[in-house]
Amino acid sequence: MRGGRRTKKTLWRWRSNPLRRRDDVLEAWIVLAVWAVIAVGGTLAGIVTARAADDTFDRQRAQRTPVSAVLLADTPKATSNAYRSSAKVRWTGQDGTTHTAKALVESGKKAGSRITLWTDPHGTLVTAPPSPTGAAVEAALLGTSAALAAAGLVFGAGGLVRWRLERRRIAQWGREWDLVGPQWGHKTS
DSSP: OTTSOOOOOTTTTTSOOTTOOHHHHHHHHHHHHHHHHHHHHHHHHHHHHHHHHHHHHHHHHHHOEEEEEEEOSOOOOOOSSOSEEEEEEEEEOTTSOEEEEEEEEETTOOTTOEEEEEEOTTSOEEOOOOOHHHHHHHHHHHHHHHHHHHHHHHHHHHHHHHHHHHHHHHHHHHHHHHHHGGGGGSOOO
C-alpha cells in the first residue's frame, strides 16, 4: 500500500459519497453553525457583559462619596469568624443634615472613633465602590463567565440536536434492517 493514493478527509461530510445520508450533511451544518455561534456569540456576550459591568463600576465610583462618621457605641472584639460587626454611627451629609444609622464596621473599635463610610447621592449608606483595578478584574471575570455560559448553552443545544439526529438514524437503521434482515435468515446448505 506504499504506492497507493491517500484518501483526503478534509470536509468529508460534504463530499459526494454514495453512503452519505441527508442527516449526515445536516449534522455537518449543525456542527459548523454551533462552532461559529460559539466563537462569535460567546465573544460578543463576553465583551458586552464586561463593558456593561465596567460602566456600572465607573458610575458607582462617580456617584458614591466618602463621609467621615463617628461610632456611637463600642464594637465587640474580633473573633475568628467575625471581623466586622453592626454598630450605630452618626455622620453629617453633604447637605448639612445629621444622619444616624447602623453600619458594618471593624470589630474592636471604641465609641467616638472616626470611620469612613460611603453614601450615594441621596445620603443612603452604601458599600465602597470597587477600585479601578478591582473593577477591571471583576468585569473581566463577569465577561469570561458570560462568554462561557453562552458557549455552554449553544454547545448543549447543538449536542441535543445531534442526539436527536442520531436517534432518528438508529430508528431508520432499525426499519431498514426489518426489511433486509429476513432475507439473511435462509440456510446456505
